[in-house]
Amino acid sequence: MLGGWYEPGSSPLHRTPAGWKLLALLGLAAVVFVLRSPGWLGGICAAVVLGYALARISPRSCLRVARTLGVLVAFMFALQWWLLGLDAAVLVCLRIVAALTAANLFTITTRVDDVVSAVERGLRPLRRFGVRPDRLGLLVGLTLQSVTVLSKIAAEVREAAKARGAQRSVIAFAVPFLIRTLRHADELGEALAARGEGDR
Amino acid sequence: MSEPRSPLPAVDLARTVVFAAFIAVLGIFPGIYVGGSSVPIVIQNAGPLLAGSILGARRGAASVVLFLGLVAIGLPLLSGGRGGIASFSVPSSGFLIGWVLSALVAGLIVSRARRVGLPVLLLANAAGLVADYLIGIPFLGVYIGDLPAAALQSLIFVPGDAVKVVAASLIAAVVHRALPDLSARPATRTG
Structure with missing residues (x-):
């Protein structure tokens, strides 16, 4: 029931340490929020989709991500187009696609145990504050x-x-x-x- | 319940952990029918309010942080089986992060009250909801690049959330009456 979305594999993405992937994901999220150019955002989306191919994610998982994404993007696109205009709607939707697909790629290729130990290691410097x-x-x-x-x-x-x-x-x-x-x-x-x- | 005056740290830890699980179960469990409505409504976002108004600020907020941490590391604990770090990268993620402040604010107000009754709980939970919006709306604003539009879009959540504030307050009031030493515990102890 609580297995999560993890999918075992041996691709370079699976083998990258969880801590590095987490840092890369945070970096990507920051970039996506700052960028305002549809071209660059589209490029990032394409790169993330390539990541799915590289990690050989099963069609089942891809479909699940696509379904979540489809509903959200359709809703947000309609709403922002109506309220803020077409350009803003495209920008918001590219942000959602980039951030959501990248984050799901992390979740699919990283075991929960590995995330826990990566966070444990990352928090070690906080030990002097009683953590x-x-x-x-x-x-x-x-x-x-x-x-x-x-x-x-x-x-x-x-x-x-x-x-x-x-x-x-x-x-x-x-x-x-x-x-x-x-x-x-x-x-x-x-x-x-x-x-x-x-x-x- | 044997030592209401000076609970062990283990009791603190257990309450935090169990309440994080409680919030998770609110999401796993199918929706609840409110009043005469025929559509089940999602009740998970009443969880942080209950955490704050029942456990107090510190433990309530800690349990929400723990719950969100579990979601972030990839467990599908959000209602509808959602989870993973992607939950923190969508336009509505600010409302999720705001849960921590919700529990904190609700807990602070409840612990300041001399007698924890329905009025205090209504105030605490309403303030907790406002705190959630204080995080959620600016986050959405940054995401879509327009703060007023973000505030406008968030108005659709207000009616449903108001119902949840009332429900959480009614529930917390009965729980406080059933377990009176709950409200005697937080904030007053030293060490």
């Missing part, structure tokens, strides 16, 4: 585990609300769900304290 980068993996793992637990709780609470004929009431669903969520948090807190987490 604990080595806890990042633990946080991610604990949160994902909690997502599984809470999904189950949410399903049960919804069943219970339905049984009482209250399936349309937000309160009848959200309040028990939240209270059981907080109870789960207290249990997790006790378990973590018993392990000595958080006291260091």
Whole structure:
């Protein structure tokens, strides 16, 4: 369920360290925001699309990206054309295409674990300010585990609300769900304290 | 719930983590029917408001940061199964980033209140929503290159968001009444 969009592969893009890819992506985003020339932006879009070919992204993933992009671009193009004119609409849509396809390319070619360790390494200089980068993996793992637990709780609470004929009431669903969520948090807190987490 | 006065750091950590997961589940779970409406509405953006008004400013904002971090590293936790760093590169991304400020502002107001009731929560959540717009609208403005147009376009979200502010406040009020030591905890403790 939570596998993400990662697609294994051995292309140069897959093999580039996650940290470098992340930096390149941030750089690209900054450039895309500053550029106002449709020609240059179009060139960047073409380069990113070439990246998909280089990484041999499956047609399925390409289609998924294209679908997300298509809806957003169509909507934004119509809206900006109406409000700001054709030139501005083209500019905005080229920005969206460049930024969104590049970011998705990163997500498709980079494993979540690699991103986590790259961020951990990147945050290391912040250790003197009390940031604990080595806890990042633990946080991610604990949160994902909690997502599984809470999904189950949410399903049960919804069943219970339905049984009482209250399936349309937000309160009848959200309040028990939240209270059981907080109870789960207290249990997790006790378990973590018993392990000595958080006291260091 | 045994030591309401001085919770361990582990309790802090657990609440932050579990609330980040809570926001995620609001997105995974199909929409909720509000009132007599027949179309399910997306409730995930009520999550940061609830995080702030239930956990307080610091832990609420931390849980939103953690949630957004998980989205950024590529987990499809946003409603509709969206995720990945691309979520931060579309025109509406400012509203996502603004969630952090939402939780912070809502939490600050709730922790200043002597008694946490519905009026305080309504104020806190409305302020939280405004805080979100303060990030989201300029971001959209930079994206489309026109700030007034960005503000105009954001007006379509106001009715739906107003409903979510009221719903989040009603829910938080009942939760605060059910767990009274929630509001006794934040901000007052030392160390």
